[in-house]
Amino acid sequence: MYESPSPLLPLPQDQPGFLECHGHPDPLLIGDGGLFVASSPLGLGLFAARSFAEGETILVFNGALLTLEQVIAKGDDQANPLQVDDQLYLDIGYPAVYANHSCRPNTGIRDDVRLVALEPISPGQEIFWDYSTSMWEDYWVMDCQCGEPCCRRQIGDFPSLPTWQQWEYLSRGLVLQFIRRRLEERGAPDLD
C-alpha cells in the first residue's frame, strides 16, 4: 500500500475502469467518473466524488480470472483476488482494489461483479463493502479495524457471519453466487 496521499488527478474520460494498479506511478487518479482514491484511516480508500442513490452501481469489478494456484504464484503483492467461485478469482484492478471492508458497509456486491450503493452516498464518503459476502475459502481471516460499534474484530468466510447477518445479506441479494450455491448444496433454504 502507498503511504501518503498526493493531490488528486482526474481520470481521462476514455480511461477504462480497470487499470493494473501495481506499479502504477500514481495511485491517486480518479477512477470511474464518480470515485477517487485518497487517504483513509485504513490506509488508502475509495471515496465517492458525487452522490450515489441507493441501488446505484458504484463500479463493476473486472480483471483477469485466476485460479487459486495462479493467485498464489502471483503473490500477495501482485494479486488482488476477489473470490468468484471455488478456487477461482477475479484479479480486480484500480480503483476497485481500494474499496475497504467495513462491518457496516454502505455498498454490496450484486450479480457477482456490481458494487451497488446500499444507501444514499454523499460526495466525500468512503466506499465500504463487507468482504465476508464474497469469501468462502475455509481458512481466510482478516483482522478488522473498521471502528464500527458492530465491528466483528476478525472477519472471515461467509459462514463465519452471524446467522441473522447471513440472512440479511442473502435476502438483499448481496452474496456471490458460488456462496449461495454452496449453501444450497448444504441444504440451506432457497432465498430467491
Ligand SMILES: [Zn+2]
Ligand atoms: Zn469491522
